[in-house]
Amino acid sequence: MxxxxxxxxxxxxxxxxxxxxxxxxxxxxxxxxxxxxxxxxxxxxxxxxxxxxxxxxxxxxxxxxxxxxxxxxxxxxVPPLSEQELEDIARLRIQLECMALTQAMQQGDAEWESQLLAAQHRLLRADQQPSQVEQWEQAHLRFHRTLLAPCGSPWLLRFIGQLHDQFDRYRRLAPPNPAIRAQLDAQHSELVEMALDRRIQDARSLLEQHIQLSWQVAQGATGC
Known part of the structure; x- marks a missing residue:
């Protein structure tokens, strides 16, 4: 041919x-x-x-x-920054990611558990190198993707990925908030424990808190 x-x-x-x-x-x-x-x-x-x-x-x-x-x-x-848009993005993240987390915890197998622990380890290593911002960003993104990966819906994951990108544009423009960052870092490990134990309702509640805390940081980009 x-x-x-x-x-x-x-x-x-x-x-x-x-x-x-x-x-x-x-x-x-x-x-x-x-x-x-x-x-x-x-x-x-x-x-x-x-x-x-x-x-x-x-x-x-x-x-x-x-x-x-x-x-x-x-x-x-480049789109302007909008407090209303950020709120819309954050609330959609809470709804869709909690849905995906429930399905992931119901369907995840031993291989997923192994991948999640590995993603957690990489994120913890990145947490110890605060000057390596991009390394942390990549490890953080991989952690959240791995957490939700076995949900079984490619479309759901696609929408969540797009919302993450929109949300991160705000978060990365916001001033640092070390106190909240420390809470967020600790919550990653808690999410892994709950996922491994299949404590679905606890994990959903913590993930909602996690997104709300990150939303609080991201609001700094809009001057709120």
Whole structure:
């Protein structure tokens, strides 16, 4: 079978668009771009070393994902920070993650327990290196994903992942709160104990508290 040059070009463009999507998404969540900032296409092309077509594809996908706003004939802007939006995101997180946690604890097996303990260990190691922010962020994300992984619903996990990304944009722009951070860190280990013991109601209550505490921190990004 002969693969046409146009098919190869299309595959390369799609790969470039996916890479640009992931790189820009990561920087949007990290707060590299200011809320309300208009993104300059020429600057993005140079910064991310990507062509115009795959770049526009990536920006369109980020707009559909909710991390950018697209304005007709005026390009793309970073969404503003909104106390109301943050509240909506946090409340949805509580509802969906508690649902996923219940299903995960009902369906999780010994392999999941092993993976959860490993994710906890990596997070504890990252907690001991406060200067390594990105290492902690990755370990934290992996922990929460592992906690909910066996829930059995790819769509539920997809929605939760999107909400996490939106929430983290606020959290990472907020001023540090060491006292609350210490509580959150301790709750990770408590969640593991409850998950292993299949204490579903206790775990749901703690996860709700966990998200509410993190929400309290994230509100600092909106000046509340």
């Amino acid at each position: 002969t693969i046409s040059p146009s098919a190869v070009d299309g595959a390369v463009s799609e790969t470039a668009a996916s890479q640009a999507f992931e790189a820009i998404k990561r920087d949007l969540i990290r707060g590299r771009f200011a809320a309300g900032e208009k993104l300059a296409i020429s600057a993005l092309k140079a910064e991310y070393q990507v062509g115009l077509s795959p770049l526009r594809e990536a920006l369109n996908r980020l707009s559909a994902y909710g991390l950018l706003e697209q304005h007709n004939q005026r390009g793309f802007r």
